[in-house]
Amino acid sequence: MNASEQNRMLKDISIIDFTLVDLNEYLDTHPYDKQAMEYFNHYARIKNQMMRDFSARYYPLTADLSTDTRQWNWVLSPMPWENISQEGGCN
Numbered sequence: 001m002n003a004s005e006q007n008r009m010l011k012d013i014s015i016i017d018f019t020l021v022d023l024n025e026y027l028d029t030h031p032y033d034k035q036a037m038e039y040f041n042h043y044a045r046i047k048n049q050m051m052r053d054f055s056a057r058y059y060p061l062t063a064d065l066s067t068d069t070r071q072w073n074w075v076l077s078p079m080p081w082e083n084i085s086q087e088g089g090c091n
Contacts (some may be wrong), residue, residue, distance in 0.1 A: 009054045013061070016047040 023040040030036060055065040059077035 006054075006058050009050070009057075013047060013050050013054065016043055016050060019043050020047060 020040065020043050023036060023043065027033065027036055027040060051061050051065060055061055061077075
């Protein structure tokens with residue numbers, strides 16, 4: 001397992017997630033903005049694919065991405081607060 005690749009993937013997912021939160025807040029006050037909705041849908045698809053890719057390589061990030069039929073990998077995966085980077089912050 002390549003820890004730096006794993007950390008990079010987690011960081012990229014968090015960046016996309018921040019973008020989605022920002023778009024979500026904008027859409028809360030501008031619900032008819034079609035372009036913003038298109039951006040939201042675009043980034044949501046990207047995030048979903050990134051999470052599926054990460055889950056396939058390392059461990060599931062959400063319970064619904066635990067696809068191993070032999071064991072419940074969701075509970076065996078590190079919790080978000082256990083993914084502490086060497087700089088002292090969460091990934």
